[in-house]
Each structure stands twice: as structure tokens, then as C-alpha cells.
Amino acid sequence: MFFWRDDVGGIRRAFTDRLDGVSVGAYAGLNLGGHVGDAPEAVRENRARVALSLGVDLDHLVFMDQCHGADVAVITERPDGPLVVDGVVTATPGLALAVLVADCTPVLLSDEAAGVVGAVHAGRPGMTKNVVPRAIAAMAGLGATDIAAVVGPSVCGRCYEVPLTMREDAAAVAPEARAVSWTGTPAIDVAAGVVAQLRGAGVDEISWVPGCAREDESLFSYRRNGTTGRFAGVIVRGAP
Numbered sequence: 001m002f003f004w005r006d007d008v009g010g011i012r013r014a015f016t017d018r019l020d021g022v023s024v025g026a027y028a029g030l031n032l033g034g035h036v037g038d039a040p041e042a043v044r045e046n047r048a049r050v051a052l053s054l055g056v057d058l059d060h061l062v063f064m065d066q067c068h069g070a071d072v073a074v075i076t077e078r079p080d081g082p083l084v085v086d087g088v089v090t091a092t093p094g095l096a097l098a099v100l101v102a103d104c105t106p107v108l109l110s111d112e113a114a115g116v117v118g119a120v121h122a123g124r125p126g127m128t129k130n131v132v133p134r135a136i137a138a139m140a141g142l143g144a145t146d147i148a149a150v151v152g153p154s155v156c157g158r159c160y161e162v163p164l165t166m167r168e169d170a171a172a173v174a175p176e177a178r179a180v181s182w183t184g185t186p187a188i189d190v191a192a193g194v195v196a197q198l199r200g201a202g203v204d205e206i207s208w209v210p211g212c213a214r215e216d217e218s219l220f221s222y223r224r225n226g227t228t229g230r231f232a233g234v235i236v237r238g239a240p
Contacts, residue, residue, distance in 0.1 A: 173193070
């Protein structure tokens with residue numbers, strides 16, 4: 001169920017994998033994405049299993065309606081309707097914030113002392129639009145001053161081949177994102193760009209979980225499979 005998990009100091013952080021789920025076909029396993037064509041009852045069961053494993057109620061598990069943008073929401077409770085953003089932060093204990101990915105970079109943020117956590121969806125568009133620094137600024141607005149970050153598995157730079165102009169546009173925002181693919185063509189390392197942006201925003205404690213979504217079949221990957229499910233990064237502080 002968990003590709004990586006860390007429970008320290010009252011904060012639970014995890015990245016899921018494809019194991020221990022009920023979805024079938026192209027979504028086989030623990031698909032948590034409700035927008036990809038999978039059976040809704042399978043997605044709900046998969047989400048319930050993750051919530052149970054993390055010790056939270058399913059009704060306290062918050063997913064974003066991600067749109068490859070840079071908007072960040074500050075929430076105090078689970079929204080009634082769609083949360084159309086790519087970053088979400090909260091100071092409410094017991095709210096589990098989730099980010100869905102299948103190649104993009106999931107980022108989990110926390111300031112334990114301030115009691116503030118956040119989850120960010122950083123694909124190439126979001127990275128170039130500075131969604132991660134915007135999430136950090138939103139956390140600072142809630143009193144966070146010492147933020148720790150965990151960058152989850154995503155498609156690696158050698159597997160993310162793009163046109164030259166697209167790579168250079170990304171590198172203009174974060175030079176560290178400039179990469180070369182396995183075949184020697186232009187590529188983007190989004191996670192490397194995100195790590196650089198975190199450092200630039202003053203985040204000193206950064207953990208980068210190794211793993212390439214396209215190469216590791218225990219993770220969902222759009223680049224590898226096209227029609228596929230979504231794995232998640234989830235973070236929660238305290239109890240409801």
C-alpha cells in the first residue's frame with residue numbers, strides 16, 4: 001500500500017503504490033484517482049483502505065481537483081464541493097491532505113511546531129508557475145516558519161523527453177530542471193526543479209524519495225501506460 005511512509009512527531013506522511021487495492025484492468029490495484037475512468041465504488045474502497053491505514057476517517061481525507069495550475073487553498077475543514085487547486089494547506093488537526101499523481105511530482109510540507117501541513121501537485125506546468133513557493137507562502141500566512149518537505153517519486157529526468165523549447169522554458173524558471181533523456185534528447189527533471197525551488201524558498205529540511213514512476217511498475221505512470229490510475233501523497237497532523 002505504501003511506497004514510502006514516515007510517522008514522526010504527530011505527523012503522518014506517505015506515498016502510496018499500486019498494492020492492496022481492488023481496482024481492475026488498466027487501473028489494477030490501489031487506484032485513488034476518481035477522474036480517470038475507474039469504477040467509483042472501487043476508488044472509494046481504495047481510498048477507505050488508505051484512510052484506515054493512516055488512522056483517519058474517510059470523510060477527513062481531502063483530495064484536490066487538480067488542474068496543472070498554481071492556485072493554493074487554505075482550508076479549515078473538508079470542502080463540500082470540488083477543490084480546484086494544485087496546492088492545499090491547513091492548520092486543522094485530523095484533516096488528511098492528498099495529492100494525486102501518475103508522473104507529476106507530489107510534495108508534502110509540514111511545520112510541526114506551527115501545526116501547519118500542506119500537499120502540492122507539481123507537474124511541469126505547476127513547477128514553472130511556482131506552485132510550490134506559493135504553497136510555502138500560504139503556510140507562512142498560517143504561522144509556519146520552519147517547514148520540512150518530502151518530495152515523492154515521479155517520472156525522472158531521463159524518462160521525461162520533451163521538445164527543446166519546452167525544456168528551455170522550464171529551465172528558465174529552474175535551471176536544475178534541465179535534463180537529457182536516455183536517448184540523448186531534451187528532457188525535464190521536474191523533481192529537481194522542485195527541490196531547487198524549495199531551497200530557494202528557504203526550506204532546509206528536504207527529503208527526496210527515490211523512484212521513477214515510469215520505470216517502477218509498482219507506481220502508476222501515464223507516460224508508461226496512457227490510461228492508468230493515480231497514486232497519492234498524503235499528509236495529516238494529529239487526530240480529528
